[in-house]
Amino acid sequence: MPDREPPYDQAARAFGEEPGTDGDEASARFGRGTGILFEQAMAQTRMAVCLSDPNAPDMPIVFANRAFRELTGYSDDEIIGRNCRFLQGEDTDPASVERIRRALKAENTAVVELLNYRKDGTPFWNALHLGPIYDPEGKLLYIFGSQWDVTEVHSARTEQRHADLMASELSHRIKNIFAVMAGIVNMVGRKFDARDVTDRIATAIHALGRAHEPTFGETATTGDIDIAPSIRAVLAPHGDGRVGATGPEVRTSPAIVSTLGLVLNELAANAVKHGALKVLDGRVDVTWGEQDGYLVVDWRETGGPAVQAAPGGNGTQIIDRLLAGMGSRIDRDWDPEGLHARILLQLPRQA
Amino acid sequence: MLVLEDEAIILLDLELCLEDAGARPLPASDLAGAMGLVEDDPPDVAILDVSLAPGVTSRPVAERLIALGVPFLLHTGDNRVDRDWMEALGVPVLRKPVPSDEVVRRALALLRA
Incomplete structure (x- = not known):
């Protein structure tokens, strides 16, 4: 990593100073240390930086820092004096290049993502930030360019x-x-x-x-899902707005979706056929939450026909057995006001 | 009633449900077929599947039906389709899977509206 010339001299040249001499406006304003500070900052930063001279033919690079050399794999004598476009290659999008050209022409600041190539030919995505640097009189002095390898982000x-x-x-x-x-x-x-x-x-x-x-x-x-939208989706077509569904996000494995879907569908079908949804004033309120490794779903019917006895049926037996097989269960309370059911569904333990 | 649906089994099921409901189905399984039916003899009402083939939607049929003043609904399972134009049409959108009876019921309700 030995530099080919003392770092301060390189920076000084970029800033128009003669190496080792007192110089221009920048030095006058900031003092003799400006160039040294600049070079040290540029050497330290991991951000690749280069400066181009917009007043010379074909806008050559006049300064590039260590990070620029490391990013691109080129040495200083392969960089200085060339236009930045030597980093472009076969798959560089001409539209990106055009955006750079327009920004340069308008002396605008711009950030352009484009595909560049290292010396060894490997491509990388470069988030190029470029902008003009003016002297105190407002004359365009340099084009500043910083390069950031965003291949992984890309x-x-x-x-x-x-x-x-x-x-x-x-x-x-x-x-x-x-x-x-x-x-x-x-x-x-x-x-x-x-x-x-x-x-x-x-x-x-x-x-x-x-x-x-x-x-x-x-x-x-x-890999995991929120069960709440599934509950709402299963209930949505039932009861023309007479089914409330309220509960928080519960993240779990998709493995329980089928069981829960079938159980809720069965309860809803029964409510339409025999329960609260059989009459216009009846309604069902479904709430849920997570408790000690279980999804607890509370199903409460109100305003329906008076409940007399627990209607059995094959559907009920099937969902009871389905739940039992999963270490889960459904408790039914035949409240005179309407069925009150509580489903305790064991949540699969996350790996 | 025009039924545009690229999946043969769903198309047949919709046709049979329409017949059950006493309507006469005009089935089409692609864009050209549907456009042909619409131009030959505009239907009273239509059910349009949205996504017909990669990159092909029933949008031209939808726009033609609007021009002709024919009511219709969209029946779709594809959430990749740009929803803006579907919503801009201001017609009912049913998301698959919806029971075919329900699709037919909703389409026939448009006739009465």
Whole structure:
């Protein structure tokens, strides 16, 4: 890393001083130490910096610091005297170059991200900040350029975009599959004249689709999901605004989405058929929260027909067994005012 | 009723649901087919799937129907599609999956509106 000339002399030249002499306006204003401070600051900083002379033909670089040399892999004698464009290469976007050119012409400050190349040919994304430096009389003296290698930021952004696109595509396909499955079930129902059964199957498929839909985007990137939008989505089509859904974000594994979707769908279907949603004044309020490793969902029906007995049924048995298999349960309280159910769903422990 | 849907099974299910409801379905599975049907004999009402193929949406049909004053709804499962134009149309947007009966019911309600 030995510099080819004493650092102060290099900086002094860039500032128009003769090495080792007292000099120009800058020195006059800031004193003899300006050049030394400048060079020391430039040598210390990890930000690559160069200065170009806009008054010389083809705007050559007249100063580049250590970080610039390390970033680009070129030595001083390969840098000084050349126009900055030697860093560009095959895949540099001409539009970025054009933005630089316009900023230079207008003497504007600009930040342009462009693909540059090191001496060994490897490309890197350069966040180039450039701007004019004037002397006290307002004459354009230098173009300041700082280079920041943002390759990692860039590839992270590209990967994020790619992941988002994949998630959207997946979401579209999965929703289509749910719709196709429900369509097939309907057709079978028509063929065998069993619409009463197949309608219930199709409804469950739709509930599953809605429960999963809000999770597609998230799972792809984080692995866990917020269950709250799934609960709202499953309940949304039921009861024409007579179903309240209130609760906080609860982050968990997508593994519980299907179970919760089917259980809530079953409760909603029963409320429409026998419970509070059977009458116009009835309503259901669903609230939820996380408690000791469980998702606790409170289902309360009010304003419906008077409850006499606990109606059993295959649907109820199925959801009870479904929950039991997951170390979870549902408690039903047949309040005369309406069903009050409490679902305790064990949250999968995060790895 | 015009039904534009690129997925054959969903298209058939919608057709059958329409017949159950006593309506006459005019099925189309791509943009050209739907445009042809609209020009031949404008339908009373339509159900349009939004995303028909990579980069192809039913937007031209939607705009033609608006020009003709035909009510319609959009039936979509694709959240990549730029939503602005869909919202700008001011027509109902149903997000898949929605039961076909429900789609048909909502479309027929447009006729009565």
